[in-house]
Amino acid sequence: MFFSKSLKNYYKMGLSCNKLALKTKLLFIYQLCVIIEKKLNDMKKNLLTNVLLACLFLTFSCGETTTTSKDKLSFEQIGYFKNDSKLRYFTFWVKSDSLIVPNSINEKIFNQIKEHGSKQTNTSGKITASFYYLDKGQTPDVTLLSAQEANDLAHNKKPIAAVWIMPNGEINLIENPE
Numbered sequence: 001m002f003f004s005k006s007l008k009n010y011y012k013m014g015l016s017c018n019k020l021a022l023k024t025k026l027l028f029i030y031q032l033c034v035i036i037e038k039k040l041n042d043m044k045k046n047l048l049t050n051v052l053l054a055c056l057f058l059t060f061s062c063g064e065t066t067t068t069s070k071d072k073l074s075f076e077q078i079g080y081f082k083n084d085s086k087l088r089y090f091t092f093w094v095k096s097d098s099l100i101v102p103n104s105i106n107e108k109i110f111n112q113i114k115e116h117g118s119k120q121t122n123t124s125g126k127i128t129a130s131f132y133y134l135d136k137g138q139t140p141d142v143t144l145l146s147a148q149e150a151n152d153l154a155h156n157k158k159p160i161a162a163v164w165i166m167p168n169g170e171i172n173l174i175e176n177p178e
Helices: 004-012 015-060 105-119 147-156
Strands: 074-082 090-097 128-133 161-165 173-176
Touching: 090 105, 090 147, 105 128, 105 147, 105 161, 105 173, 128 147
Parallel strands: 090 128
Antiparallel strands: 074 090, 128 161, 161 173
């Protein structure tokens, strides 16, 4: 409708068809440029918003897994071995409300594991070892094995940590024992 009114006005002014066609084309191109500029501005805003959201996501999702005071670990005992000389092996599945990434476990989590391991039953002068796993299905049950089999299996299943109570009472935390 706008173009048809403009055409009538151009004819009334006595413009030639070539000038009229040129002006019509220029007007059309100008309107397209305005529309494209608006679209580009919207796209820039959307792009900036998406980049900002991506940065925020990466900032809070990468790096060490953090725990807050409410992120308390819980432990489910899967296996227990004890021989006649009072050597003990425990295997535990570590449960947490937040995701724990095996290669970036922070010190707070290891401290909770060490505290838990230090509270396990121990005979004075004997060794107690507690092994901790993130996957319940990979947590071995060492209950009916020999001492050597229990030790081998506990290590081969790749625990995230082991807590050893030594004969002198010293408590050692070993991260990612091999």
